[in-house]
Amino acid sequence: MTAPPVGRVVATELKPSTPHQFHFWTARESAIGIGAIVRVQEAGRTVYGVVTDGFAYSDLVTPMHAVLGADGDPVAAGQEPTARAEIRLFTAAVLRQMPEEPLQPVPLGPVWLADDADVLLALRMDSYTGGERSSGVPVGLYAAGGLESPVYLDCDFLLGPEAAHLNITGVSGLATKTSAVEFLLTSIFQTFPPHKGSVAALCFNVKGPDLCFLDRPASLSPEDCRIYARLGLRPEPFPDVHYYAPLRPDGVNLNTLRTNEALAANTEPLIWGLREVLDYAEVVLNRDDIDAKADAFIDFLAERVVGREYQDDMLRGRAFQVQSFADLEEFFRAIFDFMEVLGKGGEVWKTHHLATIRKVRNRLSNISTRSKGLVTDDGAANDLPWGSFADRSVHVVDVAGLDPLAQDLVFARIVSKLREHLERRDLGVDHVVVFVDELNKYAPGDGPETYVRKMLLDLSERGRYLGLVLFSAQQFRSQVQRRVVGNAGTGVYGRMDADELATPGYATLSPATKIKLATLPKGELMVRHPHFTQPIFVKFPRPPVLGGREGIERYPPSGDVSFTEAVARRLRSLDRRISPDSVYAAIDGRREEDVRRALSATRRERPVDPFTYFVACLGKRVAAEVVVPRRGIPAVRRGDDGYGA
Amino acid sequence: MRLAHLADPHLGVRQYHRQTPSGINQREADVARAFRLAVDGVIAARPDAVVVAGDLFHSVRPTNAAILFAFKQFQRLRESLPSAPIVLVAGNHDTPRSAETGSILRLFEELGVDVAVDEARRLEYPALDLSVLAVPHHALVAAERPELRPDGAARHRVMVLHGEIEGVLPTQRHTVEYGGALVGLRELGIEVWTYVALGHYHVQHKVAPNAWYSGSLEYVGTNLWGELADEAEQGIRGKGWLLADLQRATVTRKPVPASRPIIDLDPVHGEGLGPEVLNKMIQERLRALPGGVADHIVRLRVYDVPRHVARELDHASIRAYKAEALHLNLDVRRPEVRRTVGVGAPGRRQTLPELVRTYLANRPLPAELDRESFVRVGGELMDAVERDLAGA
Known part of the structure; x- marks a missing residue:
């Protein structure tokens, strides 16, 4: 309390103080700005407020008096013998009153700039920080007038169960969305209290190299390091990161920008088979396709045909064993052949119309063709470690190179699987943060109802009870399904587009706050949180992990390598002792399809000696022997052959 | 380029107790006869190559008679088709469990037969533009399986393999041959071969247009009635071997006439019938056979016959029929027992x-x-x- 007051509350008939707003004047040199937190203390009442608007004016009645006083000469205006009196008036929104009852207008009293303790009280952070069971997660530094104070989010309201989800809005390219999420995840992983359980993150990398280097340290400036220290965090990359990316159509090269050999150890292919796709077949059907008939036939396939023995003597004598897309195609072929034989009138097979069967077949074969690297035909899948997610682990699924339909499939399946496992409490962790960028695209406010949008909506509405938390980001919040963003307990805003700020969703912000948002520098954010009654501006440091652009420069993608080299790399990622030459020798002359199958089996099995296992899967080579015809075989002696002839 | 495909002769198998006048088990002689006829047929067809897809002998240590017989047949084949490659692979029946036992099949190498016993062999016949991958049973059950893929530039690429191809045989089949190595359809890679000659399943069966089980040459399985039922269901009559034309991609069945009729008579339902009526019905069924039961293999199932009725059947007459037939299986089955379970339920x-x-x-x-x-x-x-x- 040694610092002098910076201003004093004023209230006039035209600008009265209310329980939620007050005005105060300051000296011209005051450090007060938009977003500053102030304290008013008078007669046993303390009021905390955040500055939302500012005014400056003088004793002039009209602007004409100023023009006439300077004879219309702007140069002369600056040479007046006495400086004209100028008043600085600020409007502040009340953050907290102490005592809270009775709720009264803000008293006329001195105004101080808030210090650390004030910020803690003003933002009600005293209820969840400090003590043995603290649940505060640093989100950044509040800074004003040379003072800096850490701002914490309440993890009960960030990761559930009280409220959950976080939504970030901001224009692209200003280190807002991705950087903020990376920093926030770092903060959560380092400070999430053990008594709240375990937490993991699953991020979808939807474009470029944004999230491709979460395990690599960034070179931070001393200022960034100072902010980390002030927030009580360590500027370290994530220690346990796993990358999953589909393969390219060649079946060995990964469809990601994270192909540098130095990064291969924790980058795995994401491969799904027919069963994995069929469970979420609804995703691959468009709006017109979704009808009870297609649903019924897909259910029939899933329950009676795929993954089991299906016998139908009308179709063929032996049972179908449908494990892969190729097997499924064979099954469809048999149905069509059978229907053709029936000829006219043969349009219904087991109550399913031929047109429905053809439609489902086309959609399913479409996904296997368009997403060749994701969907395998040999039935062997390589999936996320369901059931064994580790505490503080990050799983990044790189879908940037995938067809949009396949991206939808990946989203739908992974989020649904997370939900299933969290419902059963057998995922391995108690909370999972799912980060989805470009929410405009996946959960748009208008346009057709899609499976992915329904799924994101469900996640945002029910996820917090399960520990499934959605961290979402988009450029234009106004264009996202209102219920998806509305369910986000915490909102983060980076620099915004003026047009976006003009939409009704931002009507509660003052014009000054909007101006500040439209000109927000890099590394600053506005945060809304259930404990904060007003949005708060904070500074956050650069994330401790390598950014996409930097990462690409330091670890340039190796590009698509030849089939043999790609196989060698994949095997070496399982065991560094395997020499590329031994792999080349082992696969020389083999069919690519066989090599792919052996590689897939090795990856799935993870044997102690991957190379020996791989070679065994390929099968022992059988050397050719040129047979020289033998001559001089003695002629048969006619007579009894022992059996009577 | 024509290829004769034989499999599962099971020489030396013995069934039932009837002997030939020279003291040989009758079924053993039947099986030998079938093989002899098959060899006759192959010689007459004059194929460019001959493959035998396993189980030449019924056991690892066949009788001397069976060995001598097989040797003479291969010698005959070699003499008649001097330039045709003959490839023989070992099946699960003629593969010794330990290496020290050795395989009798090697004997036929002396006749210029190319034999694969333990390891797969890739045999190249440049004059015929033919490459044969011979895969015996042992190679498929070994820790490291051979690569089942063609190699080289030969125009005709043939694989001879003894084993069960997963998922291609009818699931509801009545007969199962145990002990065969399982091979996945994808592992087999049928599409890359000109022809795949398979052995192990005793009923002739098309796996793909270019992959066939030729079936055995006689009814040598443990369940010959099951084999008959499978054949009937698949519309196949009798046994035989296959002649594959590799250029025209055609496969022709070459039947081997059966040594004797094997007849599964329509069953008799004896519910509520006394021994006299049943005796009459049984005799009518047996007498109705053209030529009687003499030297036939016959089965007659009689259902729902209580024990006391079965005891009263005319066993002297049944014994006479049994003596006349090579084998008569009068399968009298008691009615399904219904009992009270629990307390009065x-x-x-x-x-x-x-x-x-x-x-x-x-x-x-x-x-x-x-x-x-x-x-x-x-x-x-x-x-x-x-x-x-x-x-x-």
Whole structure:
């Protein structure tokens, strides 16, 4: 309390103080700005407020008096013998009153700039920080007038169960969305209290190299390091990161920008088979396709045909064993052949119309063709470690190179699987943060109802009870399904587009706050949180992990390598002792399809000696022997052959 | 380029107790006869190559007579087709369990037969533009399987393999040959071969247009009635070998006439019938056979005959028929027993397969096992045992 007051509350008939707003004047040199937190203390009442608007004016009645006083000469205006009196008036929104009852207008009293303790009280952070069971997660530094104070989010309201989800809005390219999420995840992983359980993150990398280097340290400036220290965090990359990316159509090269050999150890292919796709077949059907008939036939396939023995003597004598897309195609072929034989009138097979069967077949074969690297035909899948997610682990699924339909499939399946496992409490962790960028695209406010949008909506509405938390980001919040963003307990805003700020969703912000948002520098954010009654501006440091652009420069993608080299790399990622030459020798002359199958089996099995296992899967080579015809075989002696002839 | 495809001769197999005048088991002689006829047919067809896809002998240590016979037949084949490659692979029946036992099949190498016993062999015949990958049973059950892919530039690429191809045989088949190595369809890679000659399954069966089981040359399995039922279901009559034209991609069946009729008579339903009526019905069925039962292999099932009625049947007459036939299986079955279960609660007593299924459906299982398939496999095995017992 040694610092002098910076201003004093004023209230006039035209600008009265209310329980939620007050005005105060300051000296011209005051450090007060938009977003500053102030304290008013008078007669046993303390009021905390955040500055939302500012005014400056003088004793002039009209602007004409100023023009006439300077004879219309702007140069002369600056040479007046006495400086004209100028008043600085600020409007502040009340953050907290102490005592809270009775709720009264803000008293006329001195105004101080808030210090650390004030910020803690003003933002009600005293209820969840400090003590043995603290649940505060640093989100950044509040800074004003040379003072800096850490701002914490309440993890009960960030990761559930009280409220959950976080939504970030901001224009692209200003280190807002991705950087903020990376920093926030770092903060959560380092400070999430053990008594709240375990937490993991699953991020979808939807474009470029944004999230491709979460395990690599960034070179931070001393200022960034100072902010980390002030927030009580360590500027370290994530220690346990796993990358999953589909393969390219060649079946060995990964469809990601994270192909540098130095990064291969924790980058795995994401491969799904027919069963994995069929469970979420609804995703691959468009709006017109979704009808009870297609649903019924897909259910029939899933329950009676795929993954089991299906016998139908009308179709063929032996049972179908449908494990892969190729097997499924064979099954469809048999149905069509059978229907053709029936000829006219043969349009219904087991109550399913031929047109429905053809439609489902086309959609399913479409996904296997368009997403060749994701969907395998040999039935062997390589999936996320369901059931064994580790505490503080990050799983990044790189879908940037995938067809949009396949991206939808990946989203739908992974989020649904997370939900299933969290419902059963057998995922391995108690909370999972799912980060989805470009929410405009996946959960748009208008346009057709899609499976992915329904799924994101469900996640945002029910996820917090399960520990499934959605961290979402988009450029234009106004264009996202209102219920998806509305369910986000915490909102983060980076620099915004003026047009976006003009939409009704931002009507509660003052014009000054909007101006500040439209000109927000890099590394600053506005945060809304259930404990904060007003949005708060904070500074956050650069994330401790390598950014996409930097990462690409330091670890340039190796590009698509030849089939043999790609196989060698994949095997070496399982065991560094395997020499590329031994792999080349082992696969020389083999069919690519066989090599792919052996590689897939090795990856799935993870044997102690991957190379020996791989070679065994390929099968022992059988050397050719040129047979020289033998001559001089003695002629048969006619007579009894022992059996009577 | 024509290729003769034979499989599963099972020389030396012995069934029933009838002997030939020279003291040889009659069925052993039948099987030898079938092989001799097949060799005759092959010689007459004059193919460019001959393959025998396993189980030449019924056992690892065949009788001297069987060895001598086989040697003479191969010698005949070699003499008649001096330039045709003859490829022989070992099947599960003629593969010794330990290497020290050695294989009798090597004897035929002396006749210029190319034999694969332990390891797969890739045999190149440049004059015929032919490459044959010969895969014996042992190579498929070894820790490291051979690569089942063609190599080289030969125009005709043939694989000879003894084993069971997973998922291609009818699931409801009545006969199962045990002990064969399982090979996946994808591992086999049928599409890359000109022709795949398979052995092990005794009923002729098309796996793909270019992949066939030629079937055995005689009814040598443990359940010949099952084989007959499978043949009937698949519309096949009798045994034989295959002649594949590799250029025209055609496969022709070459039947081998059966040594004797094998007849499964329509069953008699004896519910409520006395011994006299049943005797009459049995005799009518047996007499109705053209030429009688003499030297035939016959089965007659008689259902729903209580024990006391069965005891009263005319066993002297039945014995006479049995003496006349090579084998007469009069399969008299008692009615299904219904018993009271619990206290006064009527209920049917479970049959053994039902009991096994119920037990498997309720016993504790490791979580990773799918109970449904576990019970199904158990049930299938039980059914197979039942069928074998019925056919024995």
